[in-house]
Amino acid sequence: MKVNTRLFGEIDIADDKIIEFPGGIIGFPDMQKFTLIYDLDGKGSKEDQTALMYLQSMDEPQFAMPVVMPVDIFPDYNPVIDDDLLTDIGKLTPLNTYCLVTISVPSDIKKxxxxxxxxxxxxxxxxxxxxxxxxxxxxxxxxxxxxxAARKSGKEA
Structure with missing residues (x-):
């Protein structure tokens, strides 16, 4: 599927790389098809789990959200989620569950x-x-x- 995105220009995404959100996402119930795009401009790779990624909408090509894996920042992050909220996505196991959170980077990066x-x-x-x-x-x-910042400098926060 080809899509002309705001951040990445025209991209071609294989069907097996499209993630369906049957209920949409919070605030955007009509956006149901997304793909993950890794920031590979020298800042990370698929193997570098702390790399910034973008959850790119395939329904609205101008919409992409920066996301990260929360356990890379907070290793003990293990959210309590009502099982009923996850019935539409199939049986989850530790091996098939992938968790992401949005990251907001304002003009003052320290915020x-x-x-x-x-x-x-x-x-x-x-x-x-x-x-x-x-x-x-x-x-x-x-x-x-x-x-x-502490992690990058080799010191623990």
Missing amino acids: MTVNLKAPFIINTDTLKGAQVMVEDDVAVKTPVYDIL
């Missing part, structure tokens, strides 16, 4: 945050996903700059 309250849960076997609200007491805007 960078991730949204731990509404992760994207993807079943890699069915290529179906859901964005859900977790039951945990976590912030929608969790600061991450100090953690990432």
